[in-house]
Amino acid sequence: MGTHSMDLLIEALVEGDRARSVTEAGRMIAAGVARERIVTEGLEVAMKRLESKCTLEQFNLLEIMVAGRAVMEVMSHVYPEGSWPASTKGTVVIATLEGDVHDLGKNILRMILVSGGYRVVDCGKDCPVHVLVETAKQEDARAVCVSGLITSLIPLVRRVKGSLRGAGLGDVPVIAGGAALKMASAASLNVDVVCDSAFDAVNWLDTTGGGQV
Amino acid sequence: MNSLGRITATLQGKPADRTPVIAQVFGHAATACGVDLGVYLRDGAVLARCQIEALHRYGYDAVFALMDTSVETEAAGSVLKYTARDYPTVRSYALANPDDLDQLAVPDPLRTGRMPELLKAARLLRKEVGGGTLVVGCVLGPLTITTQLMGMQNALYLAVDEPDRFGEILDYATEVAREFGNAQLDAGVHLPVVFDPSASPAVIPPSFFREFELPRLKSLFDGSKARGSAANWLHIAGPAAPILPFYPEAGVDIANFDYPVSAVEAKAALPATCLDGNITPLSFVEADPAGIAREAHRLLDQFAGRGRFILSSGCEIPPESRPENIEAMVRAAQSRAQDRE
Secondary structure, eight states, X not given: OOHHHHHHHHHHHHTTOHHHHHHHHHHHHHTTOOHHHIIIIIIXXXXXXXXXXXXXXXXXXXXXXXXXXXXXXXXXXXXXXXXXOOOSSOEEEEEEBTTOOOOHHHHHHHHHHHHTTOEEEEOOSSBOHHHHHHHHHHTTOSEEEEEOSSGGGHXXXXXXXXXXXXXXOTTSOEEEESTTXXXXXXXXXXXXXXXXXXXXXXXHHHHTSSOOO | OOHHHHHHHHHTXXXXXXXXXXXXXXXXXXXXXXXXXXXXXXXXXXXXXXXXXHHHHHOOSEEEOOXXXXXXXXXXXXXXXXXXXXXXXXXXXXXXXXXXXXXXXXXXXXXXXXXXXXXXXXXXHHHHHTTTSEXXXXXXXXXXXXXXXXXXXXXXXXXXXXXXXXXXXXXXXXXXXXXXXXXXXXXXXXXXXXXXXXGSXXXXXXXXXXXXXXXXXXXXXXXHHHTTOSOOEEEOOSSOGGGGGGHXXXXXXEEEEOTTSOHHHHHHHOTTSEEEEEEOTTHXXXXXHHHHHHHHHHHHHHXXXXXXXXXXXXXXXXXXXXXXXXXXXXXXXXXXXXXXX
């Protein structure tokens, strides 16, 4: 069992077809395909393909969400609860900051980061800056991501970098995204980068985000 | 020429004394008057007073009987969390379980939630300034009402998993919008803007918009016109360029375009439609008056000779915006009138 099955899995994932994705992954496991291959040659390729599609045809939440949901279900199937492989790329701490309860963007980022090989610690929504910083310290974060849908959040975003520095985490990059934050520059938000999409955040981490762990 | 005449002429493609300018001042009206947003959003008289004070202060061409994106869902049974300084958020959704749709009644705008307060604001605004200034109400579009009834994530998953059920909820949402819009027209607004951020291509693909949202928007706009609305104004924020070509089919007379859509794209997609936009909303907080004036004049130059343009922000001017930036936008439009004299 090889390329053809993998292609079927990728196709099902990109279409967001949960049932078909899990069935194809199950078939491959039964046929003895290594779990790591299913992740690297199936899930990660599917997300790359989705990224290209979204770049060409506009990024939209719906397609990302249904594909991301299928990816997470396949991950749970391939690695039953508690047995996910250790990340090789490090830990990313993510949050929607205090005052903002819109967490859909953050949830999508979580899915894209996980499928991109990162370990994710999610501080949730309405998260105080000090909780984000403490979590980053406890988890030895490689990066911190903040998502925001409302402009009134911006003064809080500006505080994140300084708070990290105060905790001895001045070298941990801060990534910002979300409808409100996208309107601002990295300099004005006092962050390392403002990303247009969750894919951009993963690409930035993969390429320029502080090097390899 | 007063504001109403200016906008009417612009809509009809006729000459006006200058380009109309509509600052999308909603919650900022409270901030500008030193009133807590949490009070402004729950008291129609306070809302109307703040809108009128802001109108007199800034001198733009329209006022808004508009609260936030949770009015409809609250009236349907969602529970909100209010704070003094921010817009409310949904604490529990009226339609957490889509199977409960049958138990959901279309809210009576005269009696339910904050709808009566919004109608009070509409009546006051029409009475006080509506003789010469456009009074704009607001209903959410069917898709945004649906996402506010269920939560965005649940709604979008349902759309994929059970499209028929999702369609039934959209039909319900359309009726909510229709009833609320009609009540606003009866209360005196010249038109209710249809605000539909969840229909943005940032959220759903254009094909989904065409299949699920377009026919319902058309039905909503047809009914609104029949009820006496002065114009059909559609406001979908974000990168809306791919869906602009559908707007004429929906019956749109005024199309808002947000900052991710260029004036060139908007004009090309909608050559015969009145457009409003598109200064970046955050720049009213972050930029200075000179920067806003530059953007405003750039837009006025781009639409010179075309007409059918209302100078505006791409979306809501944030409550925390700097007043001098709003003044700069208004002054830019007014200065072009002086040029014509």
